[in-house]
Amino acid sequence: MLEQVKDWDDDFYERWKPIAMGFVNEAERCLQCGKCTGQCPAAAVTPGYNPRKLIRDLVDGNIKRILSSVELWQCFFCSGCYSTCPMDINFPFFIFMLRLGAMNEGYGWEDVKQLEAYAEKDYLKDGITVSIRERNPFVVDTVGDIGKIREAAGLPTKRVVSKRGVAEINMISDLSGMTSFMKKIGGVDLLDCNTCDDAQARRCKTKPLPSKVGKITTKTRFYNYGEPSGGKTNAKT
Amino acid sequence: MADNYLEAYGKETSQDAGERTLKYFEDLFSMEMPLSRMMKMMPGMVKFMMSSKDTREDLFKFMPQMTPMIKQAVTGK
Amino acid sequence: MPRLDKVAQIPKPDKIFVFKSCVASNKYPGIEACSSDSLRILGIEPVDSDEQTCCGGFVTFANVAAPTASMPAVARNLSLAEEKGLDTCVVCNGCWTFLNEFGHFMNHNAEVKASVNMMLNMMGKEYKGTGSVYHIAEMYYRLKEELAENVKRPLKGIKVATHYGCHYLGGGKYTAIDDAQMPSYLEEIIEILGGEVVPYTANRECCGTGFTQVINGKDLSLEHTKTKLDSVKEADPDILVVQCPYCHSQLDRIQQQFNYRDEGDFQTPILHIAQLVGMGLGLDVAKLGFAAHVSGRARLENVLDRIGR
Numbered sequence: 001m002l003e004q005v006k007d008w009d010d011d012f013y014e015r016w017k018p019i020a021m022g023f024v025n026e027a028e029r030c031l032q033c034g035k036c037t038g039q040c041p042a043a044a045v046t047p048g049y050n051p052r053k054l055i056r057d058l059v060d061g062n063i064k065r066i067l068s069s070v071e072l073w074q075c076f077f078c079s080g081c082y083s084t085c086p087m088d089i090n091f092p093f094f095i096f097m098l099r100l101g102a103m104n105e106g107y108g109w110e111d112v113k114q115l116e117a118y119a120e121k122d123y124l125k126d127g128i129t130v131s132i133r134e135r136n137p138f139v140v141d142t143v144g145d146i147g148k149i150r151e152a153a154g155l156p157t158k159r160v161v162s163k164r165g166v167a168e169i170n171m172i173s174d175l176s177g178m179t180s181f182m183k184k185i186g187g188v189d190l191l192d193c194n195t196c197d198d199a200q201a202r203r204c205k206t207k208p209l210p211s212k213v214g215k216i217t218t219k220t221r222f223y224n225y226g227e228p229s230g231g232k233t234n235a236k237t
Numbered sequence: 238m239a240d241n242y243l244e245a246y247g248k249e250t251s252q253d254a255g256e257r258t259l260k261y262f263e264d265l266f267s268m269e270m271p272l273s274r275m276m277k278m279m280p281g282m283v284k285f286m287m288s289s290k291d292t293r294e295d296l297f298k299f300m301p302q303m304t305p306m307i308k309q310a311v312t313g314k
Numbered sequence: 315m316p317r318l319d320k321v322a323q324i325p326k327p328d329k330i331f332v333f334k335s336c337v338a339s340n341k342y343p344g345i346e347a348c349s350s351d352s353l354r355i356l357g358i359e360p361v362d363s364d365e366q367t368c369c370g371g372f373v374t375f376a377n378v379a380a381p382t383a384s385m386p387a388v389a390r391n392l393s394l395a396e397e398k399g400l401d402t403c404v405v406c407n408g409c410w411t412f413l414n415e416f417g418h419f420m421n422h423n424a425e426v427k428a429s430v431n432m433m434l435n436m437m438g439k440e441y442k443g444t445g446s447v448y449h450i451a452e453m454y455y456r457l458k459e460e461l462a463e464n465v466k467r468p469l470k471g472i473k474v475a476t477h478y479g480c481h482y483l484g485g486g487k488y489t490a491i492d493d494a495q496m497p498s499y500l501e502e503i504i505e506i507l508g509g510e511v512v513p514y515t516a517n518r519e520c521c522g523t524g525f526t527q528v529i530n531g532k533d534l535s536l537e538h539t540k541t542k543l544d545s546v547k548e549a550d551p552d553i554l555v556v557q558c559p560y561c562h563s564q565l566d567r568i569q570q571q572f573n574y575r576d577e578g579d580f581q582t583p584i585l586h587i588a589q590l591v592g593m594g595l596g597l598d599v600a601k602l603g604f605a606a607h608v609s610g611r612a613r614l615e616n617v618l619d620r621i622g623r
Binding site: 021022023041042044045046073074075076077078079080082083084088092096099100103108111112114115116118119123127128129130131132134136138139142143144146148149150152153154155159160161162164165166168169171172173175176177178181182185 | 334336337339340341343344346347364365366367368370372373374375376377378379380381382383385386387390411419423426433436437480481483484485487494495519520522523524525526527529530531534537538541567570571574600601602603605606607608611
């Protein structure tokens, strides 16, 4: 793999820093001490995930490996790495920004697709991200109607954000491009091998993940940090 | 299907991917307000204006501030 | 040991803007009711606003919204408190870091602040960056003398364990009132309320929600929550206190899922610090909202029987 070294984008990180408005900085100070990985909850449950390696690859400019990896999407966003880092590298922000970059390359849309409803159906519609509807039937059995509990606690039956408030966040979303971003995510087809029909299967033979998001073709991610060989197995999800 | 990420990217180098990513972030965080971007904002503002009476009043109060910005965007100065 | 100089900087205002959290309002209403009422007993009048929306942290870090969208949303929510000339008090670690971090970012980046303000001006608002954001647990710690005076229902003989959650101590490494690795202020509050603190091994572990992992990578999330719950079960506290509604929801609901799948028998009631303080200050049992809790309901009733209803 040595010849691939030439392939790295050496100054990517240096050029990215000023563009990213201070969200990503100080990675060049990384000591490679591995404290972040030592206390990482995601690293504790997945052998492949390793914040130290991700930082190293970013600073060295091994962009393809980072952006196409499954590991990028395994972060718990707990900020534990930041709290323990001797050089104050705020790693969760790197993950956040790199995920945006990976989506631009076509990776990770299937994950984001599952979360889009929170923004579209709850955050922008009611102003509250987590709705009062309970999806888990066992919880409904135990708890019953949350509205009644709210009344008993002396609160209004339903927390309502005023119409004005909802109109304002909708305008913010329209003006800052969040709405069009969400429309892109809404365009992703999620296909599952267990449930897909014949027509979908036919499309599936020609394209790995049969969907296009605007100009972006969605792709499957790889376990780039799981195996030393560079991830032969495709990610299933 | 590609076996690993190097195959998936084919002949594209990290430079190409990096270039594309940098371009994406440049667009995302751009502070400039060209005409195309301002036109994209219009539907949202109209929707906000139509939602109630007080939102319309607030938006009209903002008009004096907006006119020079539109002028600048149209003339490109 | 909390950083006392930092604690001393927290004001004791007459009024404070109470920022409502999504999970606290819609899943565990007891937290919302207790936070307002306990602050009132401690001498701070809570003020809220219907216009306040969610902090937007979830949709941002779920990568559904770009940071360009969440910056004005944060500024808008903070400007609601600034209009009234008040500081903001939040009940959720997520809201705390998100409002703090993005507010801090805008305060130190004039260009971004100007462009955000342009958008806010359209709706007749302005973000100045004058107000601060405090977590309710910080406020309780600041008001610990008042808290000690007002205890009506001492938690005598109740074994309480703590879970701080990640985003307060980890994300706010320099703004939080305590050390990220060895925090102790919740323990102090519990002792003031008359409870008995129980240590357990996995105290500083994450609850396992992992932000979006509970939806996207359920296996990872559950594995982590199991480690946490196993350790809690070993110490066998009567109550596990959290200070984040999202941790609350994860630890509470996943216990039932494990029990259902025969992966252990977990019956530990989870309480938010606002509910624990509310319980100590003698709030009406209906106000505590225990009916919304999923796991350890029998044990919670038993606790109430022991300390008096």
